[in-house]
Amino acid sequence: MANYYEASPVRNADAKVADGALGAANNGEYPLNSIYFYVAEGCNLRCRHCWIGPKHENGDHSYRSLDLELFQSVLDQGKPLGLSRVKLTGGEPFVHPQIHKALHLLSREDLRLVVETNGVLCTPAIAHTIGACADPFVAVSLDGVDAETHEWVRGVPGCFEAALVGIQNLVRAGIRPQIVMSIMRRNQNQLQAVVRLAESLGAGSVKFNIVQPSGGGQRMHGAGETPTIDELVNLGQWIESSLSASTELPVCYSHPLAFRPLGKMLGADEGECGVCDILGVLGVLADGSYALCGIGETIPDLVFGHAATDRLHDVWNHAPVLLELREALPGRLGGICGDCLLKGPCLGSCIAQNYYRSKDLFAPFWYCEAARAAGLFPESRIRPQV
Numbered sequence: 001m002a003n004y005y006e007a008s009p010v011r012n013a014d015a016k017v018a019d020g021a022l023g024a025a026n027n028g029e030y031p032l033n034s035i036y037f038y039v040a041e042g043c044n045l046r047c048r049h050c051w052i053g054p055k056h057e058n059g060d061h062s063y064r065s066l067d068l069e070l071f072q073s074v075l076d077q078g079k080p081l082g083l084s085r086v087k088l089t090g091g092e093p094f095v096h097p098q099i100h101k102a103l104h105l106l107s108r109e110d111l112r113l114v115v116e117t118n119g120v121l122c123t124p125a126i127a128h129t130i131g132a133c134a135d136p137f138v139a140v141s142l143d144g145v146d147a148e149t150h151e152w153v154r155g156v157p158g159c160f161e162a163a164l165v166g167i168q169n170l171v172r173a174g175i176r177p178q179i180v181m182s183i184m185r186r187n188q189n190q191l192q193a194v195v196r197l198a199e200s201l202g203a204g205s206v207k208f209n210i211v212q213p214s215g216g217g218q219r220m221h222g223a224g225e226t227p228t229i230d231e232l233v234n235l236g237q238w239i240e241s242s243l244s245a246s247t248e249l250p251v252c253y254s255h256p257l258a259f260r261p262l263g264k265m266l267g268a269d270e271g272e273c274g275v276c277d278i279l280g281v282l283g284v285l286a287d288g289s290y291a292l293c294g295i296g297e298t299i300p301d302l303v304f305g306h307a308a309t310d311r312l313h314d315v316w317n318h319a320p321v322l323l324e325l326r327e328a329l330p331g332r333l334g335g336i337c338g339d340c341l342l343k344g345p346c347l348g349s350c351i352a353q354n355y356y357r358s359k360d361l362f363a364p365f366w367y368c369e370a371a372r373a374a375g376l377f378p379e380s381r382i383r384p385q386v
Contacts, residue, residue, distance in 0.1 A: 030326055031082025032316050033280035035074065038294045039066045039102065040091040041286040045118050046155030047141075049182055051215040051353075052091070052294045063286075065096045070288045070307045072105055077312035079111075082280075087114040089294065091286070094121035103129040110134055117141070119166030119177075120159050127166075127173035138177040139207070140167050143184075145193040152186055167201050176204030182211050183235065185225055191239065195247050205250040208239060213366055214356045215298070229370040233259065256368055257346040258381040278351050279326060282316060290315045292322075295352035302355065321361070325351065328362065335364030336372045341381050 038052075042063035046056050075083070086106060094117055096102060103126065106113055113133040119140040130136050140163060143153040147160035154160075170177045179198040181187065191208060198206045210232060213221040220226050227235065232255065239253040240261060257275060283293040284307060292302040304310075304319035316322065330343040337348050348354055349365040357366060371377040 030279055030316075032078055032282060032312075033082060033277055034085040034087060034282075035078055035083060036087045036089060036281060036283045036293055037066060037071065037074075037093075038090055038283060038285050038297070039071075039088055039093050039099075040096045041065070041297075042095050043091040043118075044095055044120055044156070045092065045159055047118075047216065048153060048155060049184070049211045049215075049217045049220055051212050051217055052297050053215045063091075065098070066284065066286050067288060068098055068102060068105070071102060071284075074284055074307050074312060075105075075109060075111070081313065081316055083111065085112040085114065087116065089116040092118055092121065094126060099126065100129060103133065107132040113137070115139070116180075117166070118154065118159065119163035119170075122166030122169050124169045124172070127169040127175065130170070131173040131175055136175055138170055138175055139180045140170070140177045141182070142167075142179050142194065142197070143181050144187045145190050145197050149187050149190065153182070153184065164201070167203065171202040176202060178205045178207055179203045180207045180209055182209045183227060183232075184211060184220065185227060188227055188231075188235070191235075192243060192246070195243065195249065195251060198249060199247060203249065205252070206247075207252050207254065208235075209254045210367065212350070212353050214295075214353055229367070229374050230376060232367070233371060233376045236260075256349045256365060257342040258340050258368060258378055259371075275346060276350060278347055279329065282312075282322075290319070293352050295356060299352075299356065301359075302352065325361065332362040333364070334360070334362050336368045336377060336382075337362075337364040339382050340368065341383050 040063070043056060044058070075086070088102070093099065093115060107129060111134055113130065113136045115130060115136070115138045117138065117140055119142070122140075130138060142150060142163055144150040144160075150160040150163070151157055167177055167179075179194065179201070181191070181194050183191070195206050211217040211220055211226045217226070236253050236255045236259055239251060244251045281293065283291040283296060285291055285294070285296055285303070288307040289296060290304045290307065290310065290312070296303045302321060304321065305315045329347050333343050333348050337343055337346070340346065348362065349368070351361055354363040354365055355361050357363065368377060
């Protein structure tokens with residue numbers, strides 16, 4: 001493959017993007033743009049790469065789910081703080097015993113709904129109710145074009161066909177879901193076939209995720225079940241150029257901003273391959289705890305209080321971790337992230353992942369660090385030393 005960055009915009013164009021985003025991120029105002037509700041501790045699948053590692057629900061056991069009175073209370077408290085977007089995730093959000101009621105509550109709110117699901121439990125009724133919500137966006141995981149591959153990843157027989165049915169239910173309800181594939185050695189030869197399958201299903205876009213080295217993903221990295229850094233960088237070049245050009249569907253790849261062309265850096269939601277809005281997001285776990293995101297399930301340091309006892313206003317405006325991030329990003333980012341021209345809009349790519357690896361909120365992102373060590377980090381995206 002050709003070096004994708006030979007045709008990239010010149011360094012000072014990148015600097016303008018970085019400086020503009022940096023100014024926007026530090027204007028002294030921090031609206032609560034999104035709340036990520038991790039509504040269920042359990043999941044109906046056993047995904048080998050999951051970064052949270054939820055408890056498996058198989059009909060014999062069920063686990064804690066978010067109380068709907070707390071759910072409504074958080075929504076009500078969030079709107080005066082700027083809340084405009086809600087994401088339902090998990091575990092698997094559709095294992096929540098009152099998911100229909102939760103969706104009906106959201107359908108009465110003027111809040112954009114984003115759902116992350118494995119699709120297996122997406123019935124026609126659930127799809128219809130999602131369609132009644134404001135500007136819904138649904139991402140469905142599909143990790144291969146055949147049952148053998150997908151179910152090797154997801155760990156439960158029959159989940160491939162069930163996911164296809166769930167996708168079809170969404171399409172019939174007028175929702176064109178995003179198909180999300182996590183790239184592993186086992187399935188990396190199916191990327192083009194996944195795009196063709198997404199086209200045939202009536203999907204709206206395709207996203208290829210890099211498996212992060214946390215939770216189950218950490219074990220996969222250690223076992224050599226994920227591509228190497230040079231393979232990941234080359235895949236990104238091919239996806240952003242050749243594969244994207246082969247379809248009318250938007251196709252994106254979850255590598256950091258520094259590895260993307262300018263046209264694919266900004267202007268998209270995180271689920272649509274934008275960047276994590278870390279300064280405008282708060283997580284709510286299934287037990288009602290406030291947290292940075294779902295990583296709070298395994299890292300108590302990133303839990304800030306509880307919806308039953310703490311006012312959202314107080315948490316959002318006074319939690320020490322959130323204040324530290326607002327005061328220090330992006331200036332305190334270390335390593336390659338500190339040297340990167342795109343540190344303003346990127347903000348370290350994934351603060352939760354960085355903290356998971358090092359217990360340092362401002363540690364460099366593993367992908368960029370590995371790419372720099374291998375001589376693969378784009379030189380045009382590194383700030384000149386003065």
